[in-house]
Amino acid sequence: MLILSEISKRFENTVALDRVSLEARPGEVHALVGQNGSGKSTLMKILAGVFPPDHGEIQLDGRVVRMTDVARAEQFGVGIVYQELSLFPHLSVAANVMMGHEVVRGRIIDRAATRRAAEEVLRRLGVRGLPIDSPVRALTAAQQQLVEIAKCLAKRPRIVIFDEPTASLTAAESRLLFDVIRQLRRDDLIVLYISHHLEEIYELADRVTVLRDGTVAYSGPVTDVDHVTLVQHMVGRRIEQFYPRRAGAPQAAVLLEADAIRAPGLDAVSLTVHAGEILGIGGPVGSGQTALAEVLTGVRPATQGEIRLKGRTVRLRDVADAIAAGIAYVPEDRRTEGLALNLSMRTNLALPLLIHRHAMANGVGFVRRREEQGHAALLRTRLKIKGDVDRPVATLSGGNQQKVAVARWVGLDADVYVLNDPTKGIDVSSKVDIYEAINQLADAGKGVVLVSSYNPELLNLCDRILVMYRGRVVREFMARDTTEEQLLLATASAQ
Ligand SMILES: Nc1ncnc2c1ncn2[C@@H]1O[C@H](COP(=O)(O)OP(=O)(O)OP(=O)(O)O)[C@@H](O)[C@H]1O
Ligand SMILES: [Mg+2]
Helix, strand or coil: CEEEEEEEEECCCCEEEEEEEEEECCEEEEEEECCCCCCCCHHHHHHHHCCCCCCEEEEEEEEECCCCCCCCHCCCCCEEECCCCCCCCCCCCHHHHHHCCCCCCEEEEEEHHHHHHHHHHHHHHHHCEEEECHHHHHHHHHHHHHHHHHHHHHHHEEEEEEEECCCCCHHHHHHHHHHHHHHHHCCCEEEEEEECCCCHHHHCCCCCECCCCCCCCEEEEEEHHHHHHHHHHCCCCCCCCCCCCCCCCCCCCCEEEEEEEEEEEEEEEEEECCCEEEEECEEEEECCHHHHHHHHHHCCCCEEEEEEEEEEEEEECCHHHHHHHHHEEEEECCCHHHHHCECCCCCCCCHHHHHHHHHHCCCCCCCCCCHHHHHHHHHHHHHCCCCCCCCCCCHHHHHHHHHHHHHHHHHCCEEEEEEECCCCCCCCHHHHHHHHHHHHHHHHHCCEECCCHHHHHHHHHEEEEEEECCCCEEEEEEEEHHCCHHHHHHHHHHH
């Protein structure tokens, strides 16, 4: 049995945890939920020896243990799959999976045996088709996440911590992971599971602990608490309306048109976005949604086809072209593409503004400090971002980093906004804030392209939905006349 008692942790002025206690038993999946910044990752990092608590203790099998560092915690059998990726991008899949646990003969690493051991771990995990000798940087985000999980399980831990493991996995990959977790439960391991997808909690977990502002708001069996009550514990109030209604409707005027676009991963995709319209892009993750978003925003050029903005053909060779044309982009992988992690929240929020001025003024634009401060304060309030504006973005919680990444582009005055899975890793109530921001854009007559891996979001937020599969648009739905079953069926039957 694992007991965390009265754990407290402060980061300068931030109280991340305030006397948090938690008990987890072998053979149980214990879920940890809470809003962005509520202290989930911090608590798990303390258990994994990443940093020490200021106060409180950890007991394992009735003995007080000190997780002085990561290696020590590993000796006690603690394994963690971090929310942020922790792989070595230039090393192979096999090397990453077996990092620190290589098979050695004498003093020399036996590469062949290590490779075989990695293969064995992946096989046990049920993962097929991972290029085991390729450098990890060549893999997709989902594949990297699988490597991350394999790396944790290779150490044969008895306590396994998953910090939002499904954030970049496809539905099928998530199923695979759930099977693995159920197996870990049967093997009598202690599983701690963090997720913002409450359906997953109900599907997987035996117990759930809710953190709110660094304290425990609820802890007990999952069966004792329904969805609405769980959210109430997280937020401290009832949320009735998860999908806020919109005032306006799509207009006749066409803002953005794409005609028979081809690019790597895209096969003759056409679409139209009207003023005031939210166009959803769905389908199985990895069907070309990101390629489409990137072509529409100049991140990758189209090899064929035409893009028109307000009837005029535009050439998008890079992001600056797109910004100058009036197209803003919230990328999917915010950690690598979205943010300058060592710069402050204020600077990050203002950067797109600066890029915009540069793009419009041929490289001589600038932003005054006062303006930057005002801009940052506005966006921060609008998306209720938690954290210090003057501190590096790296010190924010995972979800709050994502909010910064979304806010900064939403704050630009563009005609068309392309958002790639903007609520990934974001807590339930902050999602509502982002939905409201998206609705406001549409109501102001902007065009919105919303790529989402979450069907309820597409159905409730969008006017129209395009379903993609293998780089093509295979179906189109009017959201109002479509049920979740119909959308799911279309997505499934496309495969
Ligand atoms: N290294 C750090 N330096 C300074 N502050 C930090 C650091 N790590 C976390 N914090 C702060 O501690 C608080 C809790 O963060 P934590 O990462 O534990 O939240 P979380 O519940 O995991 O949120 P999310 O759902 O967004 O991942 C936040 O206010 C965060 O800004
Ligand atoms: Mg976290």
